[in-house]
Amino acid sequence: MKSSRFYLAVLVVLYLFLLGPFLLIFVASFGSEPIMTFPPKGFSLRWFVKVFTVRMFLDSFLTSLWIGLASTLSALVIGVPAAYALVRYSFPGRSILEVLFASPAVIPGLVLGFSLLRFFVLIGNFPIQLGLYVGHTVILLPYTVRVVSAALRNLDPSIEEAAVSLGAHRVRSFFLVVLPNIRAGVMAAFILAFITSFNNVPISLFLTGPGIATLPIQMLIYMEYYFDPTIAALSSILIVITVLIVQGAERGLGISQYV
């Protein structure tokens, strides 16, 4: 089978192209030279040590963590009921709402970040942290609505009907019957939304300022001034964490179907 060998060869090239850079960055972060070179000269762990001793990396990591958790939870609290309404009920304007709730993922993030900056920070004297949290929540909403909707579509509505016909209130049946049955979907939405927030640059770019930066923004700032392999070491750490999360989430939840 000559043809199947051709498809396989292209597959290998594709995966080398996708993964090769990650392997190289990993190797480069162990170099001992103060300027990033490849292949690296010498062996040292000093850049990894530096990642944990540079104050601004720790601060911005914590900012990213809090913004990520707060906006992911908010997007779930807002998005799960909306997804439920869109999937379970038919009402006028439903398809318009579907488009509307998906639209923050369609409009370029940079445009939304810029608009939020102009709108809140300069005109309304809005605190920058609040702007960051609000912006992240809005861009995560399409992810939570979409992933939870997919989970709800796979859940047979007759079990809710059974609960309601046996006397359970809608709210009660939602929390006791629906939610436990879509928890894998909610979990996938949580992971996907948190990663999206944690990695976000376009929104954060305009909504950070002196004293407050998310980790990706701090990395961009650092890169402008320093050329040592600290960013390589930090990137390696982030890549390893991402690989572990994605592998776990794929095995447990099949996350690639929701991306």
Place this chain on the structure above:
Amino acid sequence: MLSHTPRWLLVLILPALLSIGAFFLLPLGFILLESVYLGDKGVTLHQYFSYLSDPKFHTIFFRTLKFGLLVTGLSAILCYPASYAISRTDQHRKSLLMSIVILPLMTSPVARTYAWMVILGRFGLINQTLKGLGLIREPLRLLYTEGAVIVGLLQLFLPLMVLNLVSAMENISPELEEAAQSLGANPWVTFFRVVVPLSADGLVMGSVLVFTGSITAYVTPAILGGTKILTLATLLQQEAVVFMNWGGATVIAVVMTVLTIMLYLGIRTFRPRMV
């Protein structure tokens, strides 16, 4: 469909509707207004005329479109055979391959892009290799070129193409290919006349996502193109943050938004069952 009361429906939908209205529609409407409303001069398209006629803007606008087209075309060519191989493997391997393919989408964009600096940098893999082989004396300038941006965008957006193609190809029954082959078609004819037409929806959807992603991406052109190879996204950031040219920045923001909306509307019109 279950039965409902208007009040219950409102309880479910109102939080999402209010957030989208206040923190998405309102800010976007505001910059749209800002782009046409000039205080004492009233409503005018003056900012559009002056900014869109700037030759510097033309260069950057067409460069951005060129990046979008090149990245879309290259990813289609590379992903078609690869996605076919993925879709024809067993479930266990497919799951592993798919979880690897989405890695570039899930990794920190700064980490992912920095990896290309390790390869393309002054002391990076390519320059050190060429020097080691004695082919060059002075390092080549590979960063801050159009090629660097295209390669970086390609790595970022190939996964979107693969995801869409694989999900389209999974629905093609292998029996159709067997039928074509037993009727005398060779594997290439089968691929181009059976597999490709039946996965066209995936190709169109993947292409729209890759194209819109490429023309609006920020981190990749910012790191690999710098201020030398500006795109619409990095130009927007520069006008807003460096030059404080709010008028110019709002015009670019509106142009980027209109471009993406047009693409999505186009898809809804021509392939309504996909969106």
